[in-house]
Amino acid sequence: MITLTLTVPRLNRAADSPPPRVRISKQQKSPWVYVAKKFGKIAPHFWPRRNLRLKTQAVLCVVLLALGRLVNIYVPIFNKRVVDSLQAGRPEFRVDLIVVYVVLKSLQGGGTDGMGILNNIRSMCWLRVQQYTTRNIRIALLAHLHDLSLRWHFGRKTGEVLRLMDRGTESINNLMNYLVFVILPTIVDIVIAIFFFAITFNILFGLIILFTMLIYFVATVAITELRTKYKRRMNLADNATRAQSVDSLLNFETVKYYGNEDYEVEAFRETITKFQGEEWKVNVTLNGLKTLQNVIVNVGLLVGSLLCAYLVAVKYQLTAGDYVLFSTYVLQLCVPLNSFGKYYITIQNAIVDLENMLDLLHEEVEIVNKKGATELNVVSGDIEFKNVYFGYDPHREVLKNISFSVRPTKTTALVGPSGSGKSTIIRLLFRFYDVTRGSILIDGQNVSDVTTRSLRRAIGVVPQDTVLFNSTIKYNILYGRRGATEREIMDAALQADIHRIILKLPKGYQTKVGERGLRLSGGEKQRVAIARTLLKAPQIVVLDEATSALDTQSERNIQNALKRVCHNRTTVIVAHRLSTIVHADEILVLKNGEIIERGTHESLMQQDGVYNMMWQQQLQTDEVGPDEKED
Numbered sequence: 074m075i076t077l078t079l080t081v082p083r084l085n086r087a088a089d090s091p092p093p094r095v096r097i098s099k100q101q102k103s104p105w106v107y108v109a110k111k112f113g114k115i116a117p118h119f120w121p122r123r124n125l126r127l128k129t130q131a132v133l134c135v136v137l138l139a140l141g142r143l144v145n146i147y148v149p150i151f152n153k154r155v156v157d158s159l160q161a162g163r164p165e166f167r168v169d170l171i172v173v174y175v176v177l178k179s180l181q182g183g184g185t186d187g188m189g190i191l192n193n194i195r196s197m198c199w200l201r202v203q204q205y206t207t208r209n210i211r212i213a214l215l216a217h218l219h220d221l222s223l224r225w226h227f228g229r230k231t232g233e234v235l236r237l238m239d240r241g242t243e244s245i246n247n248l249m250n251y252l253v254f255v256i257l258p259t260i261v262d263i264v265i266a267i268f269f270f271a272i273t274f275n276i277l278f279g280l281i282i283l284f285t286m287l288i289y290f291v292a293t294v295a296i297t298e299l300r301t302k303y304k305r306r307m308n309l310a311d312n313a314t315r316a317q318s319v320d321s322l323l324n325f326e327t328v329k330y331y332g333n334e335d336y337e338v339e340a341f342r343e344t345i346t347k348f349q350g351e352e353w354k355v356n357v358t359l360n361g362l363k364t365l366q367n368v369i370v371n372v373g374l375l376v377g378s379l380l381c382a383y384l385v386a387v388k389y390q391l392t393a394g395d396y397v398l399f400s401t402y403v404l405q406l407c408v409p410l411n412s413f414g415k416y417y418i419t420i421q422n423a424i425v426d427l428e429n430m431l432d433l434l435h436e437e438v439e440i441v442n443k444k445g446a447t448e449l450n451v452v453s454g455d456i457e458f459k460n461v462y463f464g465y466d467p468h469r470e471v472l473k474n475i476s477f478s479v480r481p482t483k484t485t486a487l488v489g490p491s492g493s494g495k496s497t498i499i500r501l502l503f504r505f506y507d508v509t510r511g512s513i514l515i516d517g518q519n520v521s522d523v524t525t526r527s528l529r530r531a532i533g534v535v536p537q538d539t540v541l542f543n544s545t546i547k548y549n550i551l552y553g554r555r556g557a558t559e560r561e562i563m564d565a566a567l568q569a570d571i572h573r574i575i576l577k578l579p580k581g582y583q584t585k586v587g588e589r590g591l592r593l594s595g596g597e598k599q600r601v602a603i604a605r606t607l608l609k610a611p612q613i614v615v616l617d618e619a620t621s622a623l624d625t626q627s628e629r630n631i632q633n634a635l636k637r638v639c640h641n642r643t644t645v646i647v648a649h650r651l652s653t654i655v656h657a658d659e660i661l662v663l664k665n666g667e668i669i670e671r672g673t674h675e676s677l678m679q680q681d682g683v684y685n686m687m688w689q690q691q692l693q694t695d696e697v698g699p700d701e702k703e704d
Contacts, residue, residue, distance in 0.1 A: 121205050130198040137195040138254065142261055144181045144191065146269070149401040151177060157394035195254070203249060207242050214238055214433060222439035223505045224465065232319025233312050234433070240308070241430025244423035251416045251423075259409045266406060270399070274391065277380060278399070285373025286410075289366060293413065296362045297421050303354045304425050310348035317344045359418065370410060374403055440504060442524050449523040451531045451612035452516050453481055454643030456502070461511035463501060470509070471497050472666045477659075479643060486654040488684060489663035497666075499615060499647060504528055515613070533611035537618045537647075539602040541590030546575055546601060547582035549590075553605035565608040571600035617647040651688050660684065 121127035151174040158165040181189045218234065263286050271279025321328065321337045328337055381399045384391045409416075456479040464470040472494045479485050487495055500506055501513060504520050513520045520528055533553070541549045550562050557565075562582070566572040574597060578584040590598045606614065654660060655674045662670035662677070662684045670682050677684040 121202065124205070127202055127205055131202050134195050134199050134202070137191050137198070138258060141181070141189075141191050141195075142258060142265070144177050144189075145262055145405060146265060148174070148177045148181050149398045149405060152401050153392075153394035153398035155394075156397045157392055160393060199250075199254075203246060206249065207246060210245060211238070211242055214241070214430070217434055217436070217438070220438045220440075221436055223500065224439060225436060233316040235319075236312055236315040237429045237433060240426040241433075244426035244430070247419055247423040248427070251420050255409060255416050256413075256420070259406075259413060262406060262409075266402060270402075274381075274395065274399070275384070278377060281373060281377045281380070282403075282406075285369065285377075289369045289373075289410070289413070292365055292369060293362065293417055296358070296365070297418055300355065300358045300362070300418070301421060301425065303351060303358065304422050307348065307351035307355050308425065308429065310344070310351045314341070314344045314348045317341050362418070363415070366413075370407055374407070377403060440507060440525060443522060446522060446524045447518075449515060449518060449520075449527040449531055454613055455480060455514070455516050456613075456643060456645075457514040458498070459512050459514065461501065461513060462509045463497060463506065464509060465506075470666060472501075475511070475666075475668065477661055477668070479645075483658045486657040486660045487663055488651065488654070488660060488687065490683075490687075492665075493663040494666040495647070495663060499617075499645070502615075502645070503532060503534075531611055532613045532615060533606040533609045534615040535599070535602045535606045535617060537599075539590065539598040541586045541593070541598060541601060543586065543588045545580075545583050545585055546578075549586060549601050550582075550604045550608055553607070553609035557608055561608060562604075565604040566600075568607050569600045569604035571597065571604060574600070611642075613643045613645065615645040615647065618650075651684075651691055 121131070151170060155167065155170050155174055158167045158170060179189065180191050215238075263282065267279045267282050267286075270282060318341055321341065328334055378396075378400060381391060381396050385393060385396050458475050458477050461472055461475040462470055463472040475494070475498070477485060477487075487498065489495060497506075501508060502520070504513075504525055507521055515528075515531075542552065547562060550565060551557060553565070554561075563572060566575060575582055575584070584592075586592050586598075586601070590601070593601070657674065660670075660672060660674060660677055661668050662682070664683060670677055670680065670684055672680070678688065
């Protein structure tokens, strides 16, 4: 068995962590800039290429959409024919016309958002296609986030990322619905209306509709473009509000320890007040835009209605049915048109939200497998660091010329003050980062030349600060090796000395551990983590002071179990007590990312250096009682 022991201080666990790096889109250009490129990024998720049923449903939606345009043309026409048939002097009882009109009206419904049969069937067919797109994008986004490095995750807040994901996927649904089933049909209906009235009635009617629509569209686009900056500011403020509340609740225990409830509430008050200020600007400008749109549409309707009435009552060029046809058609257009501003704004906002989500998708994956990377083949588990240099920042190196080997039957320990680079060594072993210079070898294979999955599959870890999934105890143990049998799960729990504790719980292995495992004690969480690693049975085991929260007897049982599991395997122990490494064959003392002392415990004590000082400090701490420490 090979044992590499690293001493890491209990406090300041993030001393070796990289500086936070937050990226939030603050683009001030119009969201329509590069819109084709934006859609191109998510376009592969739209069309269900491998699902014939969904493709059929998508095509059916397009067919129903085209039928809807035809119905919109004939509803006013048959309404005119019914009115003309009932004119005084020669009224006719045309059952056929009335039946056709009612049937068409039932197919059409009450406009774009009505309950027409065609619209309802189209909505049902489209639901599955929409779910397919949303599912694909969410899965792709989550997979991408898991591929990002620790450097990125250290710089982002979970609440903020979740908010971006939610708004981004919702924006895609809005874009699909409004562009395909609202904006495009409305434009088609307007073009048809212009040509229909210009040819059937008078070219003036076509011009009235044309100019009314042009003025409406220009006003809507111009004012909405001005509103875009307010929407972006509101999104940023919304992100900050969500991040503040989530961060505060996740750390509620710390808040209570320090009595800072009022501070957290006041901080949240400030963020939500700023958000509501930006929200007010967005809503006020929206109301102004809707008022202007209403004026434009009604002026156009007034001019057209006066002209039509004049031609009916004065010139006798049109019939009363023609007036009904015109007013019906125009009012039919006004139903989606009155909401066009809202739809356009929604699309505009959706594109802004999409930008933020695309920022996540555009984040570069730092650790990628090389072309032709092979699977790691662990034979004996030798670990070798050769002249390793590394820095989270190009201008500051954390590790400098680190070289050591962990050979079979040897024990190597790394110790040093906080920030000396011990945690970074473990992260480099897992290849959470790539070394700047030098190499890390496992059985002679460079970790950068093998796949990250095979590398991390070969290494198991039991951290000191165990965080469990908010699920059952069984789920958390089973996470070590999905597909393990019930017997194997219980065996792992027995070796971790937690099986009897689990059986005493009301629901046994089905007991929920709570968020981050808060329903379990520190020792119980540690035992679950140990059982999870035992179940995985990796070739290399990293123990980050795995037994620090256990009583003496349980610790001995765990150590014996770990010795059996780690037989003929490399074991990397991250320790905090120097007393646990006195038997190490070699101890390396790190300071400021460099190895400054090297030797056995006895030889380092004789040097009267950094290691000797750390040892004396721990002895003094152990000799002082709890009451004296408080004084």
